[in-house]
């Protein structure tokens with residue numbers, strides 16, 4: 001700390017270390033402990049089971065990470081997953097085939113993402129509130145056009161897509177992992193990714209330097225919308241029927257896992273791989289071990305609630321320490 | 325050659341610029357000076373494409389240019405080093421340098437970060453800032469290094485016109501000298517440099533030409549050489565400066581109002597002791613990073629301390645030990661960074677000025693706020709501190725930098741606390757208003773208020789302090805009084821002692 005030093009604060013600090021990597025450590029510990037508690041845990045079947053469950057959240061959280069890194073929120077993803085498949089079901093009832101339905105699902109995702117983007121960038125609405133409004137609105141649309149979310153059987157192709165495997169691994173798992181790696185690449189290696197971080201760090205600075213803030217935010221919301229549509233599609237595949245529970249509470253899961261993976265809610269920092277990936281798998285690990293040990297299913301929301309609080313608290317502590 | 329001809333810019337309630345003409349030549353440094361709110365930043369914001377002029381034109385090399393965005397300014401080779409620095413804290417230095425035009429790698433869509441780091445190193449070396457590692461994150465480097473990064477960015481985007489808006493206000497002495505070397509180098513390379521500052525020493529040292537703005541109008545222009553500092557002052561404030569008043573010496577009371585004993589905080593503060601007497605102005609002097617701000621924060625209970633106690637004079641005139649955090653209620657504290665913890669930027673001036681003493685403006689029982697009384701007092705403060713605003717309902721965010729600083733000061737002055745802690749109280753304030761603020765500080769001290777003053781300006785220390793304690797690497801090494809408080813002595817004491825290096 002003298003007049004000529006260039007770097008400040010580079011010391012190793014145990015508290016900072018735990019705040020940054022706490023959830024990674026928890027992840028490792030959980031893995032070992034689970035393996036000890038339940039002999040079934042480390043079997044290939046069970047691990048595949050966990051990944052199978054995690055596919056949807058992985059992708060939508062990867063998209064959500066982009067949104068949060070730019071310093072915004074997308075609370076409409078769960079409803080968007082529901083609504084995009086509801087519209088596809090509506091089209092099916094009016095004669096659409098499988099391929100049309102897939103196109104519809106993703107088109108709706110992109111379109112709603114674009115609307116979110118417009119609301120946040122051009123209409124300058126607060127991103128949290130704008131997308132919360134969108135969440136309610138989309139749920140309303142979905143309930144209206146599907147008679148209150150009644151179960152509907154979907155074309156067989158959906159189930160077939162879910163059963164499709166390469167080398168014994170479900171293709172949906174492979175696709176979502178590939179998406180994750182691709183997104184991480186975009187985030188770290190492309191200009192677009194750099195702009196996302198820059199805008200999240202300081203939108204004012206980005207504006208003064210002349211970065212294309214609006215375009216980037218639009219792109220980020222469209223990306224998040226498409227990821228949400230992916231959730232709708234995959235859920236339809238897994239279940240083979242449409243039901244009103246698609247994407248339920250997903251928006252909170254997205255925020256939680258991003259934060260667990262070290263993405264800051266203030267924007268500007270975080271990553272998808274390993275960060276968000278670890279967050280997602282950790283959430284499913286908790287679910288899995290509770291199931292394996294035969295705990296009451298009603299314990300699960302309670303445990304998840306605790307994890308959410310822990311994640312938010314750690315984020316708050318990190319932000320506090322950064323400022324002082 | 326850069327020309328801005330007959331520029332006029334109106335904001336609601338103010339004519340920020342009125343028919344201003346600026347000419348700047350390559351290889352010269354043009355000083356842009358004037359009191360707070362004169363329109364300097366506004367003029368430069370127009371040149372930087374952040375604001376659009378209502379009237380007037382900009383010519384670069386006799387070609388007319390229009391600028392609608394910072395991007396346009398960049399295309400025309402204009403770079404703007406802002407009053408409040410622009411940077412992206414979690415990103416690397418290299419990314420910060422090249423954020424505007426990242427390198428493409430051979431692989432489609434991807435950027436080449438390695439190349440960015442190599443090139444950033446090159447630019448930093450050009451600036452004589454080899455010690456900045458392009459790989460380190462922006463939040464890990466000092467303010468001076470951040471500024472170097474910003475300059476490197478402007479060079480990287482090929483700027484020929486570089487604007488510095490009060491660049492030295494948060495730099496240490498060493499960093500300031502380095503910056504001046506860089507500016508001289510840029511000048512030799514034939515760049516056009518526009519330099520805004522309230523420090524007239526800097527102007528005479530660095531600049532070739534000057535342009536003075538007053539109330540949005542030009543009030544003088546010419547060559548700096550042969551000009552005296554006094555002439556500049558006269559031009560800036562529009563009248564002859566009143567002779568500096570001598571402080572009244574010797575009538576200090578013996579009562580101690582604040583006593584700090586054995587404060588230890590990590591390796592930032594090591595066993596700090598001092599006493600503040602009633603009506604005394606006590607300066608804390610040291611280099612940046614010596615722990616000045618940390619010391620007051622620790623005393624106030626804002627940061628955790630490892631050991632030590634703080635005593636404050638009670639109503640019955642005896643020193644009582646202070647419980648954690650309660651000291652803040654009893655003192656006024658002008659913080660070092662106005663944007664971060666000094667102002668409610670979105671609130672109007674009235675609410676800012678009365679925020680620290682809201683109880684005074686409430687009805688007795690129901691605590692309704694009496695807006696009329698608030699406005700009345702704010703008007704007085706605006707006049708007293710020479711704050712330039714359209715009216716007292718203007719949001720603080722719309723004020724010029726120096727006027728924002730005055731509002732911060734007004735807020736704490738208005739609290740009327742028995743102890744006032746001032747951390748860089750006149751950062752960005754013009755020469756004239758500075759004298760006014762000094763007068764006020766002296767006056768309240770004479771009336772019995774004790775002042776704890778931190779400042780990086782030697783002159784401010786010398787002008788104001790009754791006693792100065794020297795802080796070095798978290799330790800108080802010396803205490804000087806009376807005639808020993810001089811420019812040269814303070815500089816010597818801060819630098820000497822042998823332990824300024826790791």
Ligand SMILES: Nc1ncnc2c1ncn2[C@@H]1O[C@H](COP(=O)(O)OP(=O)(O)OP(=O)(O)O)[C@@H](O)[C@H]1O
Nearest residue numbers: 335340360361362363364365366723724725726727
């Ligand atoms: N966006 C805005 N809206 C309304 N008024 C503004 C705005 N920006 C600046 N002003 C006003 O224009 C005037 C000139 O401000 P400017 O920031 O250019 O002053 P300055 O010369 O840079 O002063 P300082 O030395 O304090 O930085 C001030 O009265 C300020 O209140």
Ligand SMILES: [Mg+2]
Nearest residue numbers: 364365724725
């Ligand atoms: Mg200014």
